[in-house]
Amino acid sequence: xxxxxxxxxxxxxxxxxxxxxxxxxxxxxxxxxxxxxxxxxxxxxxxxxxxxxxxxxxxxxxxxxxxxxxxxxxxxxxxxxxxxxxxxxxxxxxxxxxxxxxxxxxxxxxxxxxxxxxxxxxxxxxxxxxxxxxxxxxxxxxxxxxxxxxxxxxxxxxxxxxxxxxxxxxxxxxxxxxxxxxxxxxxxxxxxxxxxxxxxxxxxxxxxxxxxxxxxxxxxxxxxxxxxxxxxxxxxxxxxxxxxxxxxxxxxxxxxxxxxxxxxxxxxxxxxxxxxxxxxxxxxxxxxxxxxxxxxxxxxxxxxxxxxxxxxxxxxxxxxxxxxxxxxxxxxxxxxxxxxxxxxxxxxxxxxxxxxxxxxxxxxxxxxxxxxxxxxxxxxxxxxxxxxxxxxxxxxxxxxxxxxxxxxxxxxxxxxxxxxxxxxxxxxxxxxxxxxxxxxxxxxxxxxxxxxxxxxxxxxxxxxxxxxxxxxxxxxxxxxxxxxxxxxxxxxxxxxxxxxxxxxxxxxxxxxxxxxxxxxxxxxxxxxxxxxxxxxxxxxxxxxxxxxxxxxxxxxxxxxxxxxxxxxxxxxxxxx
Numbered sequence: 180x181x182x183x184x185x186x187x188x189x190x191x192x193x194x195x196x197x198x199x200x201x202x203x204x205x206x207x208x209x210x211x212x213x214x215x216x217x218x219x220x221x222x223x224x225x226x227x228x229x230x231x232x233x234x235x236x237x238x239x240x241x242x243x244x245x246x247x248x249x250x251x252x253x254x255x256x257x258x259x260x261x262x263x264x265x266x267x268x269x270x271x272x273x274x275x276x277x278x279x280x281x282x283x284x285x286x287x288x289x290x291x292x293x294x295x296x297x298x299x300x301x302x303x304x305x306x307x308x309x310x311x312x313x314x315x316x317x318x319x320x321x322x323x324x325x326x327x328x329x330x331x332x333x334x335x336x337x338x339x340x341x342x343x344x345x346x347x348x349x350x351x352x353x354x355x356x357x358x359x360x361x362x363x364x365x366x367x368x369x370x371x372x373x374x375x376x377x378x379x380x381x382x383x384x385x386x387x388x389x390x391x392x393x394x395x396x397x398x399x400x401x402x403x404x405x406x407x408x409x410x411x412x413x414x415x416x417x418x419x420x421x422x423x424x425x426x427x428x429x430x431x432x433x434x435x436x437x438x439x440x441x442x443x444x445x446x447x448x449x450x451x452x453x454x455x456x457x458x459x460x461x462x463x464x465x466x467x468x469x470x471x472x473x474x475x476x477x478x479x480x481x482x483x484x485x486x487x488x489x490x491x492x493x494x495x496x497x498x499x500x501x502x503x504x505x506x507x508x509x510x511x512x513x514x515x516x517x518x519x520x521x522x523x524x525x526x527x528x529x530x531x532x533x534x535x536x537x538x539x540x541x542x543x544x545x546x547x548x549x550x551x552x553x554x555x556x557x558x559x560x561x562x563x564x565x566x567x568x569x570x571x572x573x574x575x576x577x578x579x580x581x582x583x584x585x586x587x588x589x590x591x592x593x594x595x596x597x598x599x600x601x602x603x604x605x606x607x608x609x610x611x612x613x614x615x616x617x618x619x620x621x622x623x624x625x626x627x628x629x630x631x632x633x634x635x636x637x638x639x640x641x642x643x644x645x646x647x648x649x650x651x652x653x654x655x656x657x658x659x660x661x662x663x664x665x666x667x668x669x670x671x672x673x674x675x676x677x678x679x680x681x682x683x684x685x686x687x688x689x690x691x692x693x694x695x696x697x698x699x700x701x702x703x704x705x706x707x708x709x710x711x712x713x714x715x716x717x718x719x720x721x722x723x724x725x726x727x728x729x730x731x732x733x734x735x736x737x738x739x740x741x742x743x744x745x746x747x748x749x750x751x752x753x754x755x
Contacts, residue, residue, distance in 0.1 A: 182249075183354060183386045184210040184233070189246030191228055191237065202228045204410040205245070212353070213380060215387040217401035217418070219394065219433065221639045222609050225410040226390045227276065230356045233388075234273055235263050250354070269299040272352035274344050276359040281343055282331040288315075289327030292346050299350045314345040317375060319368050325478070333474075337364050337502025337666075344372055351383055358390045365501035365666035370710040373400055392639035394434060395669075395712030398422060399719035406430045418716050436641040439714060444673055444693050460528070461489035462660050463513070463628060468522035470505070470512045470684075482508040484684035485522075487742070492627075495654070495661040497675030497692065499668055499707065504681040506664045507551075510630040513662065514546055515539050526628070544574050547621040551633035553613035557605040563591070563616055564601040570623040590619040594649060611642035618649065628660045635670060643667075647674055668711055672696050677748075680704045685737040690749040700751040703735045 191203040203225040210216050218226050231237050233248055235258070248256040255266060267273070275281040283291055292311040296302060302310070308327070315323035318341040331339055344360060355376065361369040373396065379385050389400055397404055397418065404421045406414040406429065414427040425431050470483035483505040490496045498506045512519045515531055524531045526546065534542060550556035557566055567587045568577070577583035588598035594615040605613060614634060621629055631650070635643045647670060653659060665671050671678055671692070678695045680688040680703065688701045699705045713719060740752035 181212050182209050183212045183214075183251060184388075185247070185249040186229070186233065187247045187249070189229070189232060189248070190244040191225075191232055191246075192242050192244055193238075193240050194242065195240075199242075202241070202410050203232065206407075206410075206412050208405055208412065208415065210354070210386050210388060212386055213384045214403070215380065215389060215401045217397040217404045218388060218390045218407060219392065219397060219404060220407035221392070221433075221641055222611060223409075224407040226407055227358050228410075229407075230273065230358050230388065230390055233356060234267060234271060235260075236273075265299075268295045268347075268352070269350050270352055271354045271356065272347040272350065274347040274355070274357045274360040282339060284331050287328055287330060288334070288342050291342070292349055295346055296349050310349065311345075314349050315342070317348075318342070318345045319371050320345075335502050335507070337368065340364055341368065341372070341502075344375075348375070348379060351379070352385065353383070354386050354388070355379075356388045356390070359392070360389070361391070361393070361396060365499075365504075366668060366707060366710040366712075367501050369396070370712075373712075376400075393712065394422075394640065394714040395719075398714050398716045399712045399722075406433070422714065422716050433641060434714065436644040439669060462492040462494075462527060463490045463662075464523075464525040465489065465509075465513065466523040466525070468509065468512060468524065469520040470508050470517055471520045481684045483512060483519075484738075486681075486684075486686045488679060488686065488689060490628075490660055490662060492660055493654070493658055494677070495663050495675045497663045497665065497671035497678040498681060499665060499671050499678060500681035501666070501707075505684040506681055507632050509681070510548070510632050510662055510664050514543075514548055514630055516548075540573075544624045545626055546628045546630070547624065547626040548630045548632060549614075549617050549621050549634045551636055553610055553617050553638075554605075556617055557613060559605050561604070562601065563587070563603055563605070566605070566616065567591075567601075567620045567623050570620060574624050576624060586623070587619075590623055591616075593622065593653070594619045595645075609642075611638050611646065614638060614642075614646055615649070618646075618653075622653070622657070625657075627658070628662070631661055631663045631665075633665055634663075635665065635667060643670065650674070668696075668707060680707065682735060683737055685740060685752060686742060686750075687735070687737055687740070687752040688750065689742065694749055698749070700745060700749070701735075702733075703737075706733060 187207050189203055189206050193200045193202055206229065208216065218229065220226050232243060247254055289308065289311050292314060293307040296307045296310055312323045312327055315326060320326050320338060320341055334342065347355060361372055364372060376387060380387060391397060401418050404416065404418050405412050406427065408429045414421065414430050421430060425434060466487050468483055468486050472480045472482055474480055498509065500506050508517065511517045513524055519532055531542065564584060564587050567590055568583050571577040571583055571586060577586055584601065587601050591598050591600055596612060596615055635646060638646060651674065654661065663671065663675055675692045677690065678692045679686050682703045688695065688704045696708065699708055736754060737752055740754045742750045743753045745751050
C-alpha cells in the first residue's frame, strides 16, 4: 500500500508564562491511502494538537520542537502559509470539534461552503450553489435550499456540525482529518455521517484520521488505532487487537469506562423515588406542550408539538432523539426560557406559564439548568468565584463576601474541585472541569429540579463516567430530580429511571429504561437503537455483514399520533 502520510518524531510544546508544556512528545505514525486511523485518548492527551500540527494550524504560543510531516512524500512542515492554503480544503480536509467557533457568524451557511468550492475549483456560482445544496442534503439537513440562506446561529449544535462536515467533504480531499466529528450528533445522523465518510473513502480512496473518544465509533470505522496519553502514543495496533487484547493499563481503563448498551443497568444506590404509585403526585407535569417558531416567509417550525409527561420527585427522566427533535426546546420551555405557544407546565401543582417574570425569578431557585457546552456557558471574563457567586447574589443567599466565598468553595468541593480554583478563570480548566463548574453553579441556589441539556456531549468517555457518577451521588445526597437530555443512548440507559424518545417534536415512546431498551415498540426507537455503535469490532462487523443500512434517513409519520399505554408504564405513539 502507498503511504499517504508519515509523521516522524513529532514534538510540540506550548509556552506558558515561565515554563513550557509538552503537548506532543516524539510521536510517529503513518497512514496509507484509503485507510482509517483512529486516535483516541482523554482531553489534553494531544490528539487535536497532533491534527493541527499536520494542518499547520497551531496557535502562535505553540512551537514545533522536532519532527517531519510527509504528505505524498513531501515535507509539508516546511511549506509557507500560502502553500498550505492551496493544500487545506483541496487535498487535506478537516472537520473541527467546535462548530460554533469554526463557522463565520456573519456569513450565510451556503456562502461558507461555496467559498471553499470556488477557491479550489474553477466553477460557476450556479454550479457551486448546486453542489453546496447537495452537500447539505448529503449530511442530513432537511430543506437545504432554505437552510442554505441561513446563518450559523439559526442552527442547533448538531446541525452546525453537519454544516462543518459538508464543508470538509465538499472538495473531495485525499486526506480527511476528523476531530471529534460526531460529538454533537445523535446516533442516527452519526451513523449516516460515518457511512458517508466510508462511502467517500471507498469511492475516492480517501484516507481518514478519526480523532474521537467514542470507542464504539472506532470499532466500526477504523482499521488501526493509536491510543494517546499525556502527549505520548502508549499503544498502537489493529482495531481488533486493541479491543480484544489491550496491553497498556490506560487502554484497558478507557475500554472499561465506556457504558455499553448491551450491558444490564446497575441498580441505583438507594430507594430515592416512589414509582408505580398512583398516590404519588408528580414534581413536574407537562400537559399538551406546544412550542412553535416562526422563521419567516410563512414557515413555522413545530419544535415541540403537543407532548405530555410527568416526572416524580427524585426521578431521572432521560430524553433522547435526534438533533432537531425538540429535546432541548422541551427543557427550555419547562424553565420558561422560551414562552410556550400553548400547554401547561405544573411544578408542584403551580402553573409556571402563568407566572410573571418576577415570580419566575423566585422559581429559578428551585429549577436550574446545566448547559451543553462548558466552553460557551461560562463567562470568560469572570473568575469562578463570581460565576458561581452571581446566582447567590441574585437570590440574596450569601450574607457577606466571606460567606459568599465560603459557599462557593464548598460547592467546588462538592463537585470534586479544589477550593483554590475559585480565583481562576474558565480558560484555565479542561472541558470536564468546566462542566463540574457548570454543575456547581446550578447547585448554588439549592434547586430541587435540574434540566441537564446534553451535559456530557463535549466530554471524553472517562470524564463522562466521572460526571455521571458525580450527578448520581449528588442526586442521592441532595434529593435532586433530573430531566436528562442526551443523544448518547448508552449513557441515558444507565443514568435514567425512565426514558422518553422524541421525534419531530413528538414523544413517540416512554418507558422504564431497561424495558425500553429490551422491548422497543416504535419503529423510530428501533432504528435509534440499531444505529448505536457497540465498542466491539466483531459486533460492528456483523452489523455491516447483516446489511444494516444506516445511510438512508427514514421518515416516520407522527404528526397525528397520540401516546397510548400498551403495557403498564410503557407508552407508544399510535397514529389516530
